[in-house]
Amino acid sequence: MDHRETAQVLSPSGRACRDPWVVASHHADPACFAQDESLFALSNGALGVRGGLEEDNSPSQGCFLAGAWERTPIEYHERFPGFAAHTDTRIPVADGTRIHLRLGDTPVRLGEGEWLQFERALDLRSGCYRRQLRWRSPEGPTLLIDAERIVSLDRPALLAIRYRVQSVDYTGPVTLESSISTARNATEQGDDPRIGTRVDGGLATIDAAADETFAHVLQRTAHSDIRVACMQQHAIIDDSLRFRLANLAPHGVMQVFEGELSPGQSVTLEKYVAYTWTPPGGSDTDAELLSAATGELAGAHALGHGELLARQSSMLAQLWHNADLAIDGDDATEQALRFNLFHVFQSSSRDGLGSTAAKGLTGEGYEGHYFWDAEVFMLPAMVAVAPHVARSMLMYRHGTLERARAHARELNHARGALYAWRTISGDECSAYFPSGSAQYHINAAVAWAIRHYVDGTGDEAFLRDAGAEMLFETARVWLDIGHFNPRRGGAFCIHDVTGPDEYTALVDNNHYTNRMAQRHLRDAATVAQWLQATAPEAYAELARRIGLESFEIMQWQRAAELMYLAEDERLGVFPQDDTFLDKPRMPARNGGEGKRPLLLELHPLTIYRHQVCKQADTLLSLMLAGDDVSLAAKRRNFDYYEGVTVHDSTLSASTFGVLAAEVGAHDKAWAYFQDTLRVDLDDLHGNAAHGLHMAAMAGSWLSLAWGYGGMRVIDGELHLRPQLPHAWRSYRFGISWRGAHLRVDVDAHNVRYTLTRGDDIAFHHAGKLTHLRGGEPVSMPQRQLAPTLPLQAVIFDLDGVIADTAVVHRAAWEQLAAEIDAPFDEGIAARMKGVDRRGSLEILLERAPRSFLEHEKRALEERKNAYYVERIGQFGPEQLLPGAREAVEAVRRAGLRVGLASASRNAPLLLERMGIAPLFDVIVDAARIARSKPDPEIFLAAAAALGVPPEACLGVEDAAAGISSIHAAGMVAIGIGQREDLGEADIVLPGLIAFRMADYVDNKNGATATIAEATNINA
Structure with a gap:
């Protein structure tokens, strides 16, 4: 197989790209296919289709439904009360992308020919994936294969493909075998628990049929009792093809079309694929599922591929208007930001029945589970650019509130609700509770997201009808896991929890958890008072239904006021927990190829005994709820925790980037921004092949708007404090805020604010309250x-x-080094600069011919000091x-x-x-x-x-x-x-x-x- 590969257009930031609206790849090496299938995946929040080639049998190509998952029992050798009983796993459904080719009687096998030209491209304006291959067969004839694909944002679960084969120098018959394939099973788990799973059951085909018009398969899961129908229909363009036959295939169904080719001529087939499914144990009959799919296909066929594409572009136009992204001087970063935002937007549910999975609908990583990063990272980006998506994410949490109540009972809480750490159905799916169920901060993340959404949209109806109940039920749990501790002056302390840093488990007073719980409790009490004042009947009905008493609200307020938030006097930082600063730091890891996280190298107890962070923890609390923390304190905490964080999670870089920008660590802000911006484009963690990292992608928007833009929501009001990175001449971004839209333009000297939608908006620029009306842009000095x-x-x-005592110090150290036969060179001298005497001695002794006892080291220190004092005496x-x-x-x-x-x-x-x-x-x-x-x-x-x-x-x-x-x-x-x-x-x-x-x-x-x-x- 001859792969003539050219460089990707996915340019590193700072280099020009061909078009900031189009992401393209020319990778023709099969080793890159799995990553490209993730990068070029399409979705609408319900259906996800990886970006494979129609005529290729890639083992990593797949289609996924947010509503199609299997339930597998979790087996324990030792099970104790409350342990998770089963896991939910999103599994591949029937693949409707397949179109195989024949030239005469010879199957086209791409791997056996010569790839003369190849490109995959994702047009971000239309949400259309296009690819083109110029391919020469082993027998000599050359074909040009063009395909374009959309997953409709306008319809529940519709895939549309336009597929064209043109002859360059071939004359003869051509056959297109369009199929629905059920051959793909869930990836089995290997050494990396983040990838694959052990599924008991899966999807089994219960019916299949094909004729000239339609072909379908029906599948059913073994344990979750979900049924899925996949149906396809075609349109032939310019009578270039004719129907030949329909048949059952070994794994699915097939409809076959044939035509004739000669040089310069082409055949074109439009393919429409519809999916319908039931909820677990749903009552819809198979006939009803197939009827719904038939109706979807009829509507799509009537519109045609061109109209579907036009509607797709129209729906995306609102997203791009709200995002309003532009960067003068860095097209590649502008492209990457759009690419990341597009994937978060298209992977997020719109029907209130799902959220945004860690890998979206782009792959099987993390079993398709929803985590708390949906609320903390993805949701705030959506509030700013697609508020209806953010609302849907919260409605999913409301829809699973009963399961959260059940989970709270499993963990012995008599009242209240506890959201699962990882889930699809709402049940906890983590078998390892120290880093799973112990993450009570998930409740605070949901509460924070409710407040952020309501502040950003003004949607008080949501708060009244759904948000308040979620806030109250989740707030109750804090009083169960914490108490007013007389040993700490009556402060409210929270015990045996795990924060975002999963490398530190089951601790007391995790700073992130305490700070976020404080915000949660205050919000719950405030909303209770607001609801009593504005909708007393609704409040009374809710309080009656959940048994809420006024005494509880008073306890929430008291716990918030007395929340234990320690600060180490010596270091001036917030301890991550009660014992974190007492532990030794994790020794540096030996270098090696690739990035392999500690959790795959060391036993958890080894990690827990060290002062090491998987990801931002204390710093994340300062980003989300640090309004009352001084900039100097944030800088001290940033510098300290940067030294102990290994960033094994892709969530981490964006938080560090936002804080770095806020405290003025400009070079570090830029480096962290690049990490979160290009985590998938450059496969920085080596696992983009298994799906894209939605939180990191959303984090790149946060790094722009919250980091460089200085955006925060404080006491319900929008605050901005923009600054300009050195690499850019200017940049622009937009914010949807309470029905209005604010454009923020930043150049080297000023910030220009423009209201592009709505009558007026109030916000704070660098702490100054500003009122803006439509048609009256205002310029402010940069921060x-x-x-x-x-x-x-x-x-x-x-x-x-x-x-200039450096030369004297150096002479003294050189004299000592010569006396003990230790090497001394420029590198050693440079490392000693600014380091104290003992630290400098340790550097010197690293390559000494023997080791020295403590009393010997003290003697060496005194000897070196004597040499130094002798010299400075002059x-x-x-x-x-x-x-x-x-x-x-x-x-x-x-x-x-x-x-x-x-x-x-x-x-x-x-x-x-x-x-x-x-x-x-x-x-x-x-x-x-x-x-x-x-x-x-x-x-x-x-x-x-x-x-x-x-x-x-x-x-x-x-x-x-x-x-x-x-x-x-x-x-x-x-x-x-x-x-x-x-x-x-x-x-x-x-x-x-x-x-x-x-x-x-x-x-x-x-x-x-x-x-x-x-x-x-x-x-």
Whole structure:
């Protein structure tokens, strides 16, 4: 098989793509087919069809129905009360895409010929998948095969294909065998539990028939008692074909058409496939299922392929109007954002009977289950661009509320409801409860989504008729799993739960769970009061039906007010749980090919004993419910948890990206944005072949709108604080908000807001309330990236900033290295930069010829220090770096406090030798701290000793570790050196000789600038 492969048009971000509205691939290598089948899958929320080739028998091609799943018992060697009893698995249904070819009597087998030209393309404007193959047979004749396919967004479950075969140089008969295939079974589970399953039962064919007009198969599941009908009908274009026969096939049914080809001539067949199905145990007869399918096909046949395609484009036009995406200077990112949003939109249910599965309807990954990421990641994107889809997702949760009540009883809760961690029917499908059922935060995710949807749409009818009941029933469970703890001053503590980080299970006071529960309880109490005031009869009826008492509402309020949300005084971060910070960090993994998560390498207990996060946990709570947390605290938490998170989940990157943009870590924000943007396009986790990652795809929109756009909903009001990534000249996105539509245009200087639908809208720009009316666009300055506290102090590093002691340190370490026969080179010297004495010694000893005991290490430290002290004994004012004295004196003249934060224990001696010790109010060296840079402790200690909030300080450093330390402390960082070495610094200067206090002080009256203003100097 000769595959002449050209490069994909799926360009890495920053490179031009052919058309930002069309995603295309030229991969002709069968090894890439499974991923491309996922990428080019089509869906309408009910039916999903992978993007395979009609005439190919790919083992990974498949069709799925949101309503077709099998129930399989879960077998335990040791079963205890409340364990999940069965799992639901979405399984492939009959495949209606197949059209096999014959030239004369010879079957066309694509793998045996030569692929001269090949392209798959997905047109995002029309939702149409097109592909073209120029193929030369082993016998010599060449064909051009064109096909286009849509899964109708306008009809319940309709697949339409237009299939054309053109002769380049072939003369003779051609046969098209159009079939419905039942050969595909569910993928069996291997070593990776995320892929495949062990299905007991599955779909069995109970009826099949074919004639000149229709062909159908009827299937039934063994245990869930779901019946599925698949029926096909055709239209022949320009009389190019004639019907030959209909027949039963070994796995399905077949209708055969034949024609004649000569060079330049073509034959065209339009194929329509309709699916109908029953709910589990549904009462519809087989005849009724087939009649409904016949009616669908009659309507499709009457409209024709062209009209169906036109209607598809019309329905998508509203999505693209609401999304309103454009990026000047980065077509590939614009394309990827549209591609991701398209897949989330088309994979989400519209009938209230389903939600959005982790892999949508693009593959079998995760058994087709719905998780909490549907509410936290997919739903907020849909609220902004397709609110009716978001409502449908919540109606699914309301429809499964009775199953959530049953699940709560399984876990011994006498009242209330607990939504399942992974499910289709509403029942819990996870056999491993520590990382499954223990994730009580799912209730909070559903509650958060209800509030977000109602805030964004104003749909109070939904809140009254469905949302309030869900909020009340799920809120009840928090009082069962938590209590007012007298050992913590009466704070409300929540016990033995698992947060989003599944690498830390069954803990007390998971910060994400507590913070989200607090939001949930407050919302439940507020909605109860609102419902009593606005619809007292509806409230009374609901309270009677679920037995709700006013005392419960008071308990919700009290629990929310007293929720335990700890903050570690030493680190200035929120502990992920009560014991997380006490554990050792997970040792670094050895490098290897591909990305294989820890859960596939280590026993869960090994993971649980370490300080390691699978994905964003505490940070996710700050993104969703961190309105009352300062920017400096968010920065400290971002820096800390970035160091312990392995991002084994594709959910993680978008959260880190949003927070990075918010706290001003611009390079990291861009890197995380690219990770979530291209997780499937570039197959970053190596499993896109099994379906696309819907939460990551939705996360790319969140990274744009919430990250760079600064979008939040606070107290029911829309807030925006846009900024421009360095890679773009400008960008635009849209937000659907309470029936109106707001366009947000961002360039290097301004943000332009335009109301494109509706009469008026109110929102906050950078904290300022703004009212906008149709036809009256308004421009605002772009966001400032730092807090607006007045500047009160400057904290300097010593080595490389005030004095050039690096050469002295290096000489002392080199002398010690020579004495113990340890190698010393430029790489070792660079790693020691900014690191304290013990840390530097450990670096030196990594390649020493023998190991050293603790008392020997202390002796080596003292020996090196003696060499260093001997050398600095000769220091004087002449060793000050240019501009150092002048910079420190300028800070003092401005009335600011001055601190020194140095890893050197000899800092006081050095300052004395150089004659500038009196200029410093506080000196903090390694002797006063437990952890070295990049830990923030030394800068936090300096700020505390100065009596100044960290947010009101500038830190000055010459090392990347020091810059990270300053940022982790919540301060603005001035880097001394080169931008390429200090990319995360807010301001970079070549040396203190370039430091001008006038940049940070109002020249007219001597007032200090705000930190925000300081950040924009020379940024």
